[in-house]
Amino acid sequence: MTEFGGVPFSTEDAVLDSRRTDRSGSAVEGRPEAVLLPRDAADVAKALRWATSTGTPIVPRGAGTSLTGASTAGTGTVVLDLSGMNRIVSLSAADATAVVEPGVITADLDRAAATVGLRYAPDPASHEISTIGGNIATNAGGLRCAKYGVTRDSVLGLSVILADGTRIETGTGTFKGVAGYDLTGLFVGSEGTLGVVVSATVRLRPIPAGLTTIAASFADAAAACTALAGVPGQPVIAELLDAAALRAVDAYLGTSLAARGSALLIVQASTVDSPGVLSALRPTAVSLEVSSDGDALLHARRSALPAIEQLGRPLIEDIAVPRSRLPEAITAIADIAARWQIPICTLAHAADGNLHPIIVDDPSRPAAAASAADEIFALALKLGGTITGEHGVGTLKREWLTRELDPANLTLQRGLKNLFDPQGILNPGKVL
Amino acid sequence: MTEFGGVPFSTEDAVLDSRRTDRSGSAVEGRPEAVLLPRDAADVAKALRWATSTGTPIVPRGAGTSLTGASTAGTGTVVLDLSGMNRIVSLSAADATAVVEPGVITADLDRAAATVGLRYAPDPASHEISTIGGNIATNAGGLRCAKYGVTRDSVLGLSVILADGTRIETGTGTFKGVAGYDLTGLFVGSEGTLGVVVSATVRLRPIPAGLTTIAASFADAAAACTALAGVPGQPVIAELLDAAALRAVDAYLGTSLAARGSALLIVQASTVDSPGVLSALRPTAVSLEVSSDGDALLHARRSALPAIEQLGRPLIEDIAVPRSRLPEAITAIADIAARWQIPICTLAHAADGNLHPIIVDDPSRPAAAASAADEIFALALKLGGTITGEHGVGTLKREWLTRELDPANLTLQRGLKNLFDPQGILNPGKVL
Numbered sequence: 001m002t003e004f005g006g007v008p009f010s011t012e013d014a015v016l017d018s019r020r021t022d023r024s025g026s027a028v029e030g031r032p033e034a035v036l037l038p039r040d041a042a043d044v045a046k047a048l049r050w051a052t053s054t055g056t057p058i059v060p061r062g063a064g065t066s067l068t069g070a071s072t073a074g075t076g077t078v079v080l081d082l083s084g085m086n087r088i089v090s091l092s093a094a095d096a097t098a099v100v101e102p103g104v105i106t107a108d109l110d111r112a113a114a115t116v117g118l119r120y121a122p123d124p125a126s127h128e129i130s131t132i133g134g135n136i137a138t139n140a141g142g143l144r145c146a147k148y149g150v151t152r153d154s155v156l157g158l159s160v161i162l163a164d165g166t167r168i169e170t171g172t173g174t175f176k177g178v179a180g181y182d183l184t185g186l187f188v189g190s191e192g193t194l195g196v197v198v199s200a201t202v203r204l205r206p207i208p209a210g211l212t213t214i215a216a217s218f219a220d221a222a223a224a225c226t227a228l229a230g231v232p233g234q235p236v237i238a239e240l241l242d243a244a245a246l247r248a249v250d251a252y253l254g255t256s257l258a259a260r261g262s263a264l265l266i267v268q269a270s271t272v273d274s275p276g277v278l279s280a281l282r283p284t285a286v287s288l289e290v291s292s293d294g295d296a297l298l299h300a301r302r303s304a305l306p307a308i309e310q311l312g313r314p315l316i317e318d319i320a321v322p323r324s325r326l327p328e329a330i331t332a333i334a335d336i337a338a339r340w341q342i343p344i345c346t347l348a349h350a351a352d353g354n355l356h357p358i359i360v361d362d363p364s365r366p367a368a369a370a371s372a373a374d375e376i377f378a379l380a381l382k383l384g385g386t387i388t389g390e391h392g393v394g395t396l397k398r399e400w401l402t403r404e405l406d407p408a409n410l411t412l413q414r415g416l417k418n419l420f421d422p423q424g425i426l427n428p429g430k431v432l
Numbered sequence: 433m434t435e436f437g438g439v440p441f442s443t444e445d446a447v448l449d450s451r452r453t454d455r456s457g458s459a460v461e462g463r464p465e466a467v468l469l470p471r472d473a474a475d476v477a478k479a480l481r482w483a484t485s486t487g488t489p490i491v492p493r494g495a496g497t498s499l500t501g502a503s504t505a506g507t508g509t510v511v512l513d514l515s516g517m518n519r520i521v522s523l524s525a526a527d528a529t530a531v532v533e534p535g536v537i538t539a540d541l542d543r544a545a546a547t548v549g550l551r552y553a554p555d556p557a558s559h560e561i562s563t564i565g566g567n568i569a570t571n572a573g574g575l576r577c578a579k580y581g582v583t584r585d586s587v588l589g590l591s592v593i594l595a596d597g598t599r600i601e602t603g604t605g606t607f608k609g610v611a612g613y614d615l616t617g618l619f620v621g622s623e624g625t626l627g628v629v630v631s632a633t634v635r636l637r638p639i640p641a642g643l644t645t646i647a648a649s650f651a652d653a654a655a656a657c658t659a660l661a662g663v664p665g666q667p668v669i670a671e672l673l674d675a676a677a678l679r680a681v682d683a684y685l686g687t688s689l690a691a692r693g694s695a696l697l698i699v700q701a702s703t704v705d706s707p708g709v710l711s712a713l714r715p716t717a718v719s720l721e722v723s724s725d726g727d728a729l730l731h732a733r734r735s736a737l738p739a740i741e742q743l744g745r746p747l748i749e750d751i752a753v754p755r756s757r758l759p760e761a762i763t764a765i766a767d768i769a770a771r772w773q774i775p776i777c778t779l780a781h782a783a784d785g786n787l788h789p790i791i792v793d794d795p796s797r798p799a800a801a802a803s804a805a806d807e808i809f810a811l812a813l814k815l816g817g818t819i820t821g822e823h824g825v826g827t828l829k830r831e832w833l834t835r836e837l838d839p840a841n842l843t844l845q846r847g848l849k850n851l852f853d854p855q856g857i858l859n860p861g862k863v864l
Contacts, residue, residue, distance in 0.1 A: 092756065094661060095756050168844065172752070174752035174816075175577075176785075181622055182571075183844060186618060194613070234640075273641065353527075385604060388611050412851070416613050419847045432612075
């Protein structure tokens, strides 16, 4: 067989080096042997047939924005870089669906949908740089999940190339369908370990009319969560920033949010619900701003990550807990930060109970960040939650996956991997 | 081992006869040997350990409201009747979740949630008689799916007894989670062929404030669909009844809906969206009613099935098509009815492109109904849709499943079945 199945590739040093790691900053040993640059599904099939015939481990990659090492590629592996397959194949306003290649940038799809009055709802913080394929691989979330759910809830069907190069179609182009077992859902969140998505049919949503955004400061996170619990209806967005995050934002933007209160809650709601939201937040808020311009009030939230990056290398963690345990989680995370004497800024998709404790790494004390992260994962499980709400497992949480899942579940997980990829060539060492 | 693993059981004639079929009216040969009546998860585990050790086929059953023969049980099988496991184990307003046993009646859960201002969103037409376990088995839908999605979108985690009696926990109690492959989604819609659900953690939703319901008659279904396409926002409900359905309702309720127009569209929307809904429907509607009492206007829709039952035994079909193909589907179904000279009344969850063509069986010409059904499934596939939107495959659509799914997909489906149930004792002959 032709080298790499005849698929375009690069073995240039710069290309190989750029594909060895991802946004997690973690790396495995060495670097990939080559980076394949498929142009279409046929190229992906050729690459996988070649990989199967040679037993070569393949690391599928979108934009490399994984925060868990899911796209890291080391010695002996070949990267399948899908970022060049970035066409929006079709977009139907009448059906409220789009068919996209995996390399499409998420925000680009959202903008294309907006031209016909629709939105692609999932909006991970990385949406301007991450790809739909990567979002599918991790079942990515975002701010709007409060209302619209995660990536899984917007994916109707997939075209997938299996490990041996066979192409299968899953799901349908319809909003509902229960013809056979849910293979679509199985591929979503599987981090490229079960097959390679070459096309996705996604659901688009109407852009809601007349949203009101309210930013309210509270004495502490517990007060903010209590107030949020009294909010009527389903907020579109409900974001919480803790004191450490607010201090970082203040230093970056020149604001004085931390002085107002130790927690900032930003809620976006429909105009029907917003009077009730105001009534719920006002009694205990120490300050409150209302705007029909959501972007202005969300600016602090969207600036949080660059703000924290000023403090050092951020390790972006991702746990979820039952909503009622959110205050307890935020307090416990602050305790962990104090105990390990390491900054941890916490952002939360509060309506979903999904927290991003962002640990600022101290290179002089590498054990501190790792220990703090371990305590955060243990906390999530103790509170009845999960070690990952929307970022996935990758390499960094594999150990913890075995603590979250019971042995019989893990046995089935390994059985699934073996069923789809008996040779173990698809993103080996990730998830399981 | 003790007979049936020591689980309470019945072998009374009346009990066996009552569990041999389901609401599809179809049956397999003979009747079950026994009906097991587990009281809890431990009983289910005992039953499955016994079944594995004896190689006995087990037919899990809720309320027996399957419309596809998924609960039919014949000679040599033992029915595992879960309707007695009907406790709402917990319901948390703060977390907006509930933990329920599989035998809980769907509407009972919704009413329990309503006492704390929440709803369990999925509302199949059978919600007053069907169980959560059965809803999970078929990934049931309903009227409110337009806004809230199907059962899968409300199930966060499951406790499942596997074929060999092992208990596993899937998913989490949180709204988001991507720790490992999505086993929860795999069990939802699997019709009892992969494992037996003994507990489900479900998501509850806020009850939306201030809904407006609009019932509009149109000259034909195409005009109704065109008008619906112009509706802003996300309707909570959008139901369509065709001319044949309206005639049946008129005969049953003494109304004169069919005289107004050949299609009735009932849209429920938020007060923000309702002015826009009115603007979209009014120009082409031949009559229009607006009410804040949704139940009154939905009465015609909810009466449709009993109305059609007056005409004869209804075969309730269930296809879904891309939304834009809905008018074409309705017209083609009317043509099929005319060609086979058999009444077909069509109800549609119009916002989802999900149609229920209800064929009124003519016992003197059994081939007519079957042929019409076949043409309807072929139509669904021709229009880019699916042979089942929310009722599942059961025994009645197995043949058609092999036409909808490509061979590689089917191979994986069979591999999944074999992985979870290597002896093939779980609801054999269903789905695959």
